[in-house]
Amino acid sequence: MSKSKNKKHGKAISTAIISALAYIVLGFVMIFYPDKVSIALCYTLGGALTVYGLFNLITYFTSKQASFGFEMIVGIAATAFGVFFLISPQSILGMIFAIIGILIIVDSTIDIKRSFQLKSFGVKYWWISFVVSALIIIFAITTIIFPGFFADIIMIILGIALVYEGISGLTLIATIGHYAKKISNESQMINITPDNEYDDD
Structure with a gap:
């Protein structure tokens, strides 16, 4: 991988980590206040x-x-x-819920993509992340369509969803990074071994 690609990849990971941490902080604030x-x-x-x-x-x-x-x-x-x-701040609460719901849908969609990456790495319980992310997407869509249905608890539920998204994002990034590094090391060992055998002969 070239230096420019490595730089872009590192920047993307840093952005994802910052976003996940922001989700966690905002989620806890929404839960308690x-x-x-x-x-x-x-x-x-x-x-x-x-x-x-x-x-x-x-x-x-x-x-x-x-x-x-x-x-x-x-x-x-x-x-x-x-x-x-x-x-009249109360008049835009529905709009804010819609915006947060859309953000959760986008992030959960990314988590679904990452869960398939885990599947490709041979992780046994990849489907758990997939199922939970799919359920959160369904919930987010429900809050957008029926913002008044959850009444007073909607903000707390959204906060819990944000905390999960943040923790899930950090976990998936770390897991994918671990398996990607493992596969890369195994590939390098395969490439080096024939050269060593040739030198011994």
Whole structure:
């Protein structure tokens, strides 16, 4: 493997580890402080949209270059939504659940792919990760379609799912790395052995 590929592979692993740790931290916060997290997420999204909208408006009115008004339209829309979310944070809880649900679906899909990698390495219980990840995808889809069904416990359940995703991601990365290294070492030994036999003759 070339240095550039090694660098990209290492960067991808680092990103996956950071994401997994972030899932674990966020998951525990959601489990122990579900109400505060809900409101905090609403205010954070509202504040971010407001700042982004105002930035676009300022850019539009202060820019000396010709403009088609795209910045102004985006600025007005983002600012309006941001202020609305700040005034009525409860109105976007369903949207936040949908966003978190989509993130969980994406990450669980990656875990399913990794479980098949474990199968290719000959790991006996690879199917456990596959089944759990599939069940979490079903749960995430349910929370997106029926956000009110779980009522007050939805944030706690999502928190538990995030913690699992984080721990599962770290475990799968470590396991795949172990088996990949083992296979690589065995391949190098096979390649070296004929040369040694030739030298002995």
